[in-house]
Amino acid sequence: MNETERKQGEWEPKIIAFLCNWCSYAGADLAGVSRYQYPPSLRIVRVPCSGRVSANMILDALRSGADGVLVSGCHPGDCHYISGNYYARRRFAILKRFLEFVGIESDRVNFSWISASEGEQFAQVATEVTERVKRLGPARHLVKEF
Amino acid sequence: MSTMNEKITEELRQKARQLLESGRVAAFLGYASGSVPMVMRPFVARTPEDADRLEWNSFCVLNLANYLPALLKSFEPPRRPNEPPPQGPLPKVGVVATGCWSRNMVVQIQENQVERERLVIIGISSRGMVDRKKVQALIAHRDVTAVKEGDNTLVVAGPGFEEEINRWDVVRDNCKSCVHPDPVIFDDMIGELKGERDLPDRFSQVEEIEALSAQERWKWFTSEIQSCIRCYACRNACPLCYCPTCFVDDSRPQWVGKSIDSVDTAIFHILRAYHCAGRCTDCGSCESACPMGIRMRILTKKLQKDVLQLYGIEAGMSVQEPLPLTTYKKDDPQDFILTESLKGEKK
Amino acid sequence: MLPRAGFQQWLQELSGQFEIFGPKKNEKAIVSWQRLEGGELPDMAPGVPKGSIKTFFFPQPETLFEFTARPKQDDSFRLREPEKRQKPRLVVGVRPCDARSVLLNSMPYKEDPYFQQNRQNVILVGLACRNGCSTCFCTWTGGSPVGTEGLDILVFELEDGFVLEPVTERGESLLQKASSARDATEAERQAVQEIRDNAPTSLPEAMEPASQLVQKDLMALYNAPFWQQLSDSCINCGTCTFLCPTCYCFDIQDETLRGKGRRIRYWDSCMFPLFTLHASGHNPRGEKVKRVRNRFMHKLKYFPERFGPLSCVGCGRCVRDCPVNIDIRQVMKELLAV
Structure with missing residues (x-):
């Protein structure tokens, strides 16, 4: 447990955000450049496409101690690779329901569409996800310990 | 009078023997009876004589499609990873298939693991397979030394006991909730197609x-x-x-x-x-x-x-029909996407 | 001789000194090794528990050492011994085949400090078999349903209590703590003798001189034609090796997580694709048939050539739980016929 986690109430969740290179990552960039405020809880992993993100990666983030995960890609129809996010959408829809089925809280794993021009929306999503994960408290279920 | 399974076994052996004898298939994949009751041994018949070891009963639980990619490959001439597949027709394999196994073969065909032309599928409409764990639970986990199967009953025997069990009571959960007992692809059938089952509560x-x-x-x-x-x-x-x-x-x-x-x-x-x-x-x-x-x-x-x-x-x-996760529609449901659901809330 | 209550009382008394384990049924009616508390008796139904006793000596996993994996800290990458168990363990209800497996595994692990330390700190209280199960064949492999090899105490279950026989000195000293023990009567001695006489004959099939395999030509066995057919059915899962008491292959890996690390030794299986995989990518046992052959040749030929006995105790777990009915008894027969 690090310094921030130790004091109750000040706990800031760790959220791993997989952002696609072409839209959401640029959206995050714009949010920064435009000075939109959002919580410092996100750790961004840049991926070529939301279609690149597999269930393995999402679970690996949780296993390694992430309190939440956000995967964000281009809006449907805007994919740089034409259809990557369409395939991803099917996979994520199934995965999200499945993780809920085995008892993972619904708000731990989140998905969004953010375009390169949506800096404000990125800040909103980051805030929303952080709040949701904060309400759940630190992740316990799939965090490996020894 | 012989039971349904005995009749199927008889027909299966005959068909497999013909396929092997005629050289239409290089091997036939089925089941042979095992050394302990209630466990069948997946078995590759390679000669017409082998075909007489084939067996059919309610304990054929291991999906035979599992063996197909490797078995087919074993009949291909060896080649390096980047070499193209050999020209001309390759040896075929015969296999027995119920509804679900045949559907797995379809998936394997779609995923390029097996070629339809190299399979000779003998279809059997499934009556449901038995869960041996359920049988063991019913007889208080005593040591079972023999099981005799009738059409709707199982007679389970062990040291000092013999009990008759209703077959349907011990059929596997997946078979009980199965709506597609008929093979979807086949070259030959044993018995009749039964048609879809209507099960509103299958989930x-x-x-x-x-x-x-x-x-x-x-x-x-x-x-x-x-x-x-x-x-x-x-x-x-x-x-x-x-x-x-x-x-x-x-x-x-x-x-x-x-x-x-x-x-x-x-x-x-x-x-x-x-x-x-x-x-x-x-x-x-x-x-x-x-x-x-x-x-x-x-x-x-x-x-x-x-x-x-x-x-x-x-x-x-x-x-x-493409596999559901290898395709998409532009209007697939996306209410789980945060930005979409937030939009909804704003409205 | 201890009556039932006396036996329970004895276990209760020992629970101060030991952590007590024994076979116990779970809610799915699977018998496995679990903690027994408050003088609880082990499950004594005929047959061996699902998992083998090797878990006490060759745990899955064994932590070899721990370390801190954050650079620039005082104790960075300095090795620490893992925390030791507070109490030694005592296992009751151990079938003679399982106990014998400990001796067999101890041969290759002769100089292994972890295995040997576990041996020192685990007491085995056996339970003689009255009857063999349909999958038992301990007598084929050099064991006996009333054997004492590897045990500290052997227990015979009678109608109204237990006759306990010390096997080792430490077993003897534990028996002395059984306050309600009395000498067995003549009738009880006779009952024990009856179990001794009858148990081996209750095994379902006649004995095979499997030990003769060691004299057979290795290459003839290796090249025997039946391996192909045998491996046709195999799905290369690890059920047989993981349930087997005498499968002792392992792999080692460092696990690091959020600045902490540990080196673990965990069960490997000759059925798995990573088994004997070389760094070059080559695997001498790359195909299914070679893996299947290795499992049996190791148990029935390589091990006896090196250490003497077969590396199989005839518990029948692999026969009982193999999903495709690969039966080591048939393999033995096939090999003997080569």
Whole structure:
């Protein structure tokens, strides 16, 4: 447990955000450049496409101690690779329901569409996800310990 | 009078023998009876004489499609990884298939693991296979030395006891909730096609779990897999699992730890099941193979339910129809996407 | 001789000194090794528990050492011994085949400090078999349903109590703590003798001189034609090896997580694709048939050539739980016929 986690109430969740290179990552960039405020809880992993993100990666983030995960890609129809996010959408829809089925809280794993021009929306999503994960408290279920 | 299974066995042997004798197939994949009751041995008949060892009964639980990719490959001349496949027709393999197994073959064809032209499928409409764990539970886990099967009964015997059991009582959960007992692809049939079964409550096992709270579901899931020894029988009994390197064996990055750890075991089961999403036919091979009695089939059944509900597709029903997760529609449901649901809230 | 209550009392008394384990049924009616508390008796139904006793000596996993994996800390990458168990363990209800497996595994692990330390700190209280199960064949492999090899105490279950026989000195000293023990009567001695005489004959099939395999030509066995057919059925899962008491292959790996690390030794299986995989990518046992052959040749030929006895105790777990009915008894017969 690090310094921030130790004091109750000040706990800031760790959220791993997989952002696609072409839209959401640029959206995050714009949010920064435009000075939109959002919580410092996100750790961004840049991926070529939301279609690149597999269930393995999402679970690996949780296993390694992430309190939440956000995967964000281009809006449907805007994919740089034409259809990557369409395939991803099917996979994520199934995965999200499945993780809920085995008892993972619904708000731990989140998905969004953010375009390169949506800096404000990125800040909103980051805030929303952080709040949701904060309400759940630190992740316990799939965090490996020894 | 001979029982249904005896008749099927007789016909199966005859057909397999003909195929082998005529040279139409290089091998025929079926079952032979095993050395212990209630476990059948998947068996590759390579000569017409071998065909007489084939057997059919209610304990044929391991999905034969599982063996097909490797068995077909074994009849191909050896070649280097980048060499093109040899020209001309390759030897064929005969195989017996019920509804779910044939659907797995369809999936394998769609995923380029087997070629339809190289299979000679003898179809049998399934009456449901028996769960030996259910039988053992009914007879208080006594040592069973012999099981005799009638059309609707099983006579189970061991030292100092003999009991008659109603067959349907011990049929596997997946078979009880199966709506597609008929093979979807076949070259020859034994017996008649039975048609689809009408079962409005076929997902009841899943719905029971869905009705629980998140905390209760987690408790159910962890207690279900708690006894897992990570022998991977579920994975290896599965006809969908043919990756040259399984994610459990990846080392960079390593997705799951190698020993028994509750989190690693949970992630193994989540990912194993998830990899079957949109492909699983609920054949129950995983559950039947598990030595620890883990009901991991409920996981894949949940995936099956969601895929059907969201995309209206069931795996392996037709070679022409793409697998649900290898295709998409522009208007696929996306209310789970945060930015979409936030939009909805604003309105 | 201890009456039932006396036996329970004895276990209760020992629970101060030991952590007590024994076979116990779970809610799915699977019998496994679990903690027994408050003088609880082990499950004594005929047959062996699902998992083997090797878990006490060759745990899955064994932590070899721990370390801190954060650079620039005082104790960075310095090795620490893992925390030791507080109490030694005592296992009751151990079938003679399982006990014998400990001796067999101890041969290759002769100089292994972890295995040997576990041996020192685990007491085995055996339970003689009255009857063999349909999958039992301990007599084929050099064991006996009433054997004492590897045990500290052997227990015979009678109608109204237990006759306990010390096997080792430490077993003897534990028996002295059984306050309600009395000498067995003549009738009880006779009952024990009857079990001794009858148990071996209750095994379902006649004995095979499997030990003769060691004299057979290795290459003839290796090249025997039946391996192909045998491996046709195999799905290369690890059920047989993980349930087997005498499968002792392992692999080692460092696990690091959020600045902590540990080196673990965990069960490997000759059925798995990573087994004997070389760094070059080559695997001398790359195909299914070679893996299957290795499992049996190791148990029935390589091990006896090196250490003497077969590396199989005839518990029948692999026969009972193999999903495709690969039966080591048939393999033995096939090999003997080569």
